[in-house]
Amino acid sequence: MTVSRRFTAEFAGTAFLLAAVVGSGIMGDRLSGGNVAIALLANSIATGAALVALILTFGPISGAHFNPAVTLADAVLRGTAWRDVPAYLVAQLAGALCGVFSAHLMFGLQLVQVSQNVRAGGAQVFSEFVATFGLLSVIWGCVRRRPEAVPWAVGLYITGAYWFTASTSFANPAVTMARALTNTFAGIRPADVPAFAAAQLVGAGAATMLFRWLLPTLQRSAADVLVPHERAS
Numbered sequence: 001m002t003v004s005r006r007f008t009a010e011f012a013g014t015a016f017l018l019a020a021v022v023g024s025g026i027m028g029d030r031l032s033g034g035n036v037a038i039a040l041l042a043n044s045i046a047t048g049a050a051l052v053a054l055i056l057t058f059g060p061i062s063g064a065h066f067n068p069a070v071t072l073a074d075a076v077l078r079g080t081a082w083r084d085v086p087a088y089l090v091a092q093l094a095g096a097l098c099g100v101f102s103a104h105l106m107f108g109l110q111l112v113q114v115s116q117n118v119r120a121g122g123a124q125v126f127s128e129f130v131a132t133f134g135l136l137s138v139i140w141g142c143v144r145r146r147p148e149a150v151p152w153a154v155g156l157y158i159t160g161a162y163w164f165t166a167s168t169s170f171a172n173p174a175v176t177m178a179r180a181l182t183n184t185f186a187g188i189r190p191a192d193v194p195a196f197a198a199a200q201l202v203g204a205g206a207a208t209m210l211f212r213w214l215l216p217t218l219q220r221s222a223a224d225v226l227v228p229h230e231r232a233s
Contacts, residue, residue: 127165
Protein backbone atom coordinates (compact mmCIF):
# COMPACT_ATOMS: atom_id res chain seq x y z
CA MET A 1 0.00 0.00 0.00
CA THR A 2 1.45 3.37 -0.98
CA VAL A 3 2.32 6.05 1.55
CA SER A 4 -0.28 8.37 0.02
CA ARG A 5 -3.04 5.81 0.60
CA ARG A 6 -1.91 5.20 4.17
CA PHE A 7 -1.65 8.96 4.76
CA THR A 8 -5.17 9.48 3.43
CA ALA A 9 -6.55 6.64 5.57
CA GLU A 10 -4.98 8.12 8.70
CA PHE A 11 -6.29 11.58 7.80
CA ALA A 12 -9.84 10.38 7.10
CA GLY A 13 -10.01 8.07 10.10
CA THR A 14 -8.75 10.69 12.52
CA ALA A 15 -11.12 13.28 11.05
CA PHE A 16 -14.11 11.00 11.58
CA LEU A 17 -12.92 10.17 15.09
CA LEU A 18 -12.77 13.86 16.07
CA ALA A 19 -16.10 14.55 14.39
CA ALA A 20 -17.53 11.77 16.56
CA VAL A 21 -15.88 13.02 19.75
CA VAL A 22 -16.79 16.68 19.34
CA GLY A 23 -20.10 16.18 17.53
CA SER A 24 -21.46 13.71 20.08
CA GLY A 25 -20.29 16.03 22.85
CA ILE A 26 -22.25 18.91 21.34
CA MET A 27 -25.34 16.76 20.73
CA GLY A 28 -25.19 15.22 24.20
CA ASP A 29 -24.79 18.63 25.81
CA ARG A 30 -27.74 20.04 23.89
CA LEU A 31 -30.08 17.15 24.61
CA SER A 32 -29.14 16.40 28.22
CA GLY A 33 -30.89 19.39 29.76
CA GLY A 34 -27.82 20.32 31.76
CA ASN A 35 -27.21 16.79 33.08
CA VAL A 36 -23.46 16.37 32.59
CA ALA A 37 -23.57 12.65 33.35
CA ILE A 38 -26.03 12.03 30.51
CA ALA A 39 -23.94 14.17 28.16
CA LEU A 40 -20.79 12.22 29.05
CA LEU A 41 -22.62 8.92 28.59
CA ALA A 42 -23.70 9.93 25.10
CA ASN A 43 -20.21 11.20 24.31
CA SER A 44 -18.47 8.03 25.48
CA ILE A 45 -20.81 5.57 23.75
CA ALA A 46 -20.69 7.44 20.44
CA THR A 47 -16.90 7.74 20.56
CA GLY A 48 -16.33 4.08 21.40
CA ALA A 49 -18.77 2.86 18.74
CA ALA A 50 -17.27 5.12 16.07
CA LEU A 51 -13.76 4.00 16.99
CA VAL A 52 -14.61 0.33 16.46
CA ALA A 53 -16.09 1.06 13.04
CA LEU A 54 -13.19 3.28 11.98
CA ILE A 55 -10.51 0.76 13.00
CA LEU A 56 -12.34 -1.99 11.11
CA THR A 57 -12.60 0.29 8.07
CA PHE A 58 -9.12 1.79 7.88
CA GLY A 59 -7.07 -0.84 9.71
CA PRO A 60 -6.27 -2.91 6.59
CA ILE A 61 -4.94 0.23 4.87
CA SER A 62 -2.89 2.13 7.44
CA GLY A 63 -3.14 0.15 10.66
CA ALA A 64 -5.74 2.68 11.89
CA HIS A 65 -3.50 4.35 14.44
CA PHE A 66 -5.29 7.75 14.50
CA ASN A 67 -2.92 8.59 17.34
CA PRO A 68 0.71 9.81 17.37
CA ALA A 69 1.37 7.84 20.56
CA VAL A 70 0.32 4.61 18.83
CA THR A 71 2.36 5.42 15.72
CA LEU A 72 5.51 6.15 17.71
CA ALA A 73 5.08 3.04 19.85
CA ASP A 74 4.50 0.91 16.75
CA ALA A 75 7.64 2.35 15.17
CA VAL A 76 9.63 1.36 18.26
CA LEU A 77 8.39 -2.20 17.70
CA ARG A 78 9.23 -1.95 13.96
CA GLY A 79 5.60 -2.26 12.91
CA THR A 80 5.76 1.14 11.19
CA ALA A 81 8.87 2.25 9.36
CA TRP A 82 10.45 5.35 10.92
CA ARG A 83 10.54 7.01 7.48
CA ASP A 84 6.72 6.89 7.45
CA VAL A 85 6.24 8.32 10.94
CA PRO A 86 6.30 12.04 9.95
CA ALA A 87 3.61 11.49 7.30
CA TYR A 88 1.45 9.62 9.82
CA LEU A 89 1.79 12.38 12.42
CA VAL A 90 0.96 15.13 9.93
CA ALA A 91 -2.05 13.19 8.65
CA GLN A 92 -3.33 12.56 12.17
CA LEU A 93 -3.05 16.18 13.26
CA ALA A 94 -4.53 17.52 10.03
CA GLY A 95 -7.35 15.00 10.21
CA ALA A 96 -8.05 15.86 13.84
CA LEU A 97 -8.36 19.57 13.02
CA CYS A 98 -10.59 18.80 10.05
CA GLY A 99 -12.82 16.65 12.25
CA VAL A 100 -13.24 19.41 14.84
CA PHE A 101 -14.07 22.00 12.20
CA SER A 102 -16.51 19.60 10.53
CA ALA A 103 -18.34 19.11 13.83
CA HIS A 104 -18.63 22.87 14.23
CA LEU A 105 -20.07 23.21 10.73
CA MET A 106 -22.57 20.40 11.29
CA PHE A 107 -23.92 22.08 14.40
CA GLY A 108 -23.86 25.63 13.06
CA LEU A 109 -21.08 26.86 15.32
CA GLN A 110 -18.19 29.23 14.71
CA LEU A 111 -15.57 27.33 12.70
CA VAL A 112 -12.49 28.12 14.81
CA GLN A 113 -12.78 28.47 18.57
CA VAL A 114 -10.43 28.49 21.54
CA SER A 115 -11.49 26.26 24.41
CA GLN A 116 -11.97 27.71 27.88
CA ASN A 117 -12.50 24.26 29.44
CA VAL A 118 -9.91 23.96 32.23
CA ARG A 119 -8.37 20.51 32.58
CA ALA A 120 -5.40 21.19 34.83
CA GLY A 121 -3.71 19.68 37.86
CA GLY A 122 -1.79 16.59 38.81
CA ALA A 123 -4.84 14.34 38.96
CA GLN A 124 -5.83 15.20 35.39
CA VAL A 125 -2.30 14.73 34.06
CA PHE A 126 -1.86 11.41 35.89
CA SER A 127 -5.21 10.33 34.48
CA GLU A 128 -3.85 10.84 30.97
CA PHE A 129 -0.82 8.72 31.80
CA VAL A 130 -3.13 5.96 33.07
CA ALA A 131 -5.53 6.30 30.13
CA THR A 132 -2.80 6.01 27.51
CA PHE A 133 -0.91 3.30 29.38
CA GLY A 134 -4.15 1.33 29.41
CA LEU A 135 -4.88 1.97 25.73
CA LEU A 136 -1.47 0.72 24.59
CA SER A 137 -1.71 -2.22 26.99
CA VAL A 138 -5.01 -3.24 25.41
CA ILE A 139 -3.53 -2.98 21.91
CA TRP A 140 -0.34 -4.90 22.68
CA GLY A 141 -2.12 -7.44 24.85
CA CYS A 142 -4.60 -8.32 22.11
CA VAL A 143 -2.39 -8.12 19.05
CA ARG A 144 -0.31 -11.22 19.82
CA ARG A 145 -3.08 -13.83 19.95
CA ARG A 146 -6.36 -12.02 19.24
CA PRO A 147 -5.63 -9.44 16.50
CA GLU A 148 -9.21 -9.58 15.25
CA ALA A 149 -10.35 -8.37 18.68
CA VAL A 150 -8.26 -5.17 18.64
CA PRO A 151 -10.99 -2.87 17.19
CA TRP A 152 -13.56 -4.05 19.71
CA ALA A 153 -11.16 -4.03 22.64
CA VAL A 154 -9.96 -0.50 21.86
CA GLY A 155 -13.50 0.84 21.43
CA LEU A 156 -14.69 -0.75 24.66
CA TYR A 157 -11.62 0.41 26.57
CA ILE A 158 -12.05 4.04 25.45
CA THR A 159 -15.75 3.93 26.37
CA GLY A 160 -14.87 2.71 29.84
CA ALA A 161 -11.91 5.03 30.28
CA TYR A 162 -14.14 8.05 29.71
CA TRP A 163 -15.65 7.12 33.06
CA PHE A 164 -12.82 5.81 35.22
CA THR A 165 -10.32 8.61 34.49
CA ALA A 166 -10.67 12.14 35.85
CA SER A 167 -9.62 13.55 32.48
CA THR A 168 -12.22 11.55 30.48
CA SER A 169 -9.41 9.76 28.63
CA PHE A 170 -8.10 11.85 25.76
CA ALA A 171 -5.20 9.34 25.43
CA ASN A 172 -4.09 10.87 22.11
CA PRO A 173 -1.84 13.91 21.47
CA ALA A 174 -3.49 14.77 18.13
CA VAL A 175 -6.95 14.57 19.68
CA THR A 176 -5.79 16.72 22.58
CA MET A 177 -4.35 19.46 20.37
CA ALA A 178 -7.41 19.55 18.12
CA ARG A 179 -9.82 19.69 21.05
CA ALA A 180 -8.12 22.89 22.19
CA LEU A 181 -9.85 24.52 19.19
CA THR A 182 -13.40 23.72 20.27
CA ASN A 183 -15.06 25.64 23.07
CA THR A 184 -17.67 22.94 23.52
CA PHE A 185 -18.28 20.00 25.87
CA ALA A 186 -15.21 18.13 24.55
CA GLY A 187 -12.75 21.03 24.66
CA ILE A 188 -9.53 21.54 26.57
CA ARG A 189 -7.84 24.85 27.33
CA PRO A 190 -4.70 25.30 25.16
CA ALA A 191 -2.56 25.92 28.25
CA ASP A 192 -3.39 22.41 29.48
CA VAL A 193 -2.43 20.64 26.24
CA PRO A 194 1.36 20.26 26.76
CA ALA A 195 1.04 18.43 30.08
CA PHE A 196 -1.65 16.14 28.68
CA ALA A 197 0.41 15.31 25.58
CA ALA A 198 3.55 14.64 27.63
CA ALA A 199 1.68 12.30 29.97
CA GLN A 200 0.18 10.47 27.00
CA LEU A 201 3.55 9.88 25.37
CA VAL A 202 5.10 8.69 28.64
CA GLY A 203 2.15 6.36 29.24
CA ALA A 204 2.41 4.91 25.74
CA GLY A 205 6.14 4.39 26.13
CA ALA A 206 5.79 2.73 29.52
CA ALA A 207 3.13 0.30 28.28
CA THR A 208 5.19 -0.57 25.22
CA MET A 209 8.28 -1.31 27.28
CA LEU A 210 6.25 -3.43 29.70
CA PHE A 211 4.72 -5.53 26.94
CA ARG A 212 8.04 -6.01 25.18
CA TRP A 213 9.03 -7.81 28.37
CA LEU A 214 5.70 -9.57 29.01
CA LEU A 215 5.41 -10.78 25.42
CA PRO A 216 8.88 -11.36 23.94
CA THR A 217 7.36 -12.03 20.49
CA LEU A 218 5.44 -8.75 20.51
CA GLN A 219 7.84 -7.00 18.15
CA ARG A 220 7.22 -9.61 15.43
CA SER A 221 3.47 -9.51 16.09
CA ALA A 222 3.30 -5.75 15.68
CA ALA A 223 5.01 -5.94 12.31
CA ASP A 224 2.79 -8.79 11.13
CA VAL A 225 -0.57 -7.63 12.41
CA LEU A 226 -0.86 -3.89 12.97
CA VAL A 227 0.50 -2.85 9.60
CA PRO A 228 -0.42 -5.45 6.97
CA HIS A 229 0.28 -2.79 4.31
CA GLU A 230 4.01 -3.52 4.69
CA ARG A 231 3.43 -7.02 3.33
CA ALA A 232 1.19 -5.76 0.52
CA SER A 233 3.50 -3.04 -0.76
